[in-house]
Amino acid sequence: MDLYKVISGRRSIRKYKSDPVADEKVTKVLEAARIAPSAGNRQPWHFIVITDEEIKGRLKAAYDREWFHTAPVIICACGEPSKSWTRKDGRDYRDVDVAIAFDHLVLAATAEGLGTCWIGAFEPEVVREVLKIPEGIEPVVLTPLGYPDESPAARERKSFADFVYSNTWP
Numbered sequence: 001m002d003l004y005k006v007i008s009g010r011r012s013i014r015k016y017k018s019d020p021v022a023d024e025k026v027t028k029v030l031e032a033a034r035i036a037p038s039a040g041n042r043q044p045w046h047f048i049v050i051t052d053e054e055i056k057g058r059l060k061a062a063y064d065r066e067w068f069h070t071a072p073v074i075i076c077a078c079g080e081p082s083k084s085w086t087r088k089d090g091r092d093y094r095d096v097d098v099a100i101a102f103d104h105l106v107l108a109a110t111a112e113g114l115g116t117c118w119i120g121a122f123e124p125e126v127v128r129e130v131l132k133i134p135e136g137i138e139p140v141v142l143t144p145l146g147y148p149d150e151s152p153a154a155r156e157r158k159s160f161a162d163f164v165y166s167n168t169w170p
Ligand SMILES: Cc1cc2nc3c(=O)[nH]c(=O)nc-3n(C[C@H](O)[C@H](O)[C@H](O)COP(=O)(O)O)c2cc1C
Pocket: 010, 011, 012, 013, 117, 118, 119, 120, 121, 122, 152, 154, 155
């Protein structure tokens, strides 16, 4: 699929079919994440692929929306602070790196006809416990992964005038 069609066609999907997602498709979207750029090529990320119904059920306590658990797959992207590149002023780029890799996955999923929804409003300690994430690794974002059972309209975005500036801040 044309890249620009993928970008403009992506939506946050909050209703999923129960149809399974083939392992090859899951591997493809993870490969898109794997080759993402990262500061200093540190790749400070880990992706947990959850298909086990019992574990998915336990994740309800971390983000209690029915549509979240009905997708056949959930993916949790984690950051590893000790691996990420840090600028001289102390600014750490781990969330940026994880987000780039995650967005590669999201766009690849769209190209494969799969739906996703970035979820940041989860309880991190519940996710840590259920997924057995060790200290030093942080869950950053979750998404369901499955076939969309809805076609949401595009949500409103800023106009260029509201976020693109010429040469200096206006
Ligand atoms: C970092 C991040 C966190 C988000 N967290 C949530 C969330 O917790 N729950 C949710 O339903 N949507 C969440 N979203 C989805 C946004 O609501 C959605 O991207 C935005 O409304 C634009 O809609 P669209 O993705 O369909 O274009 C999140 C998106 C991002 C980028």
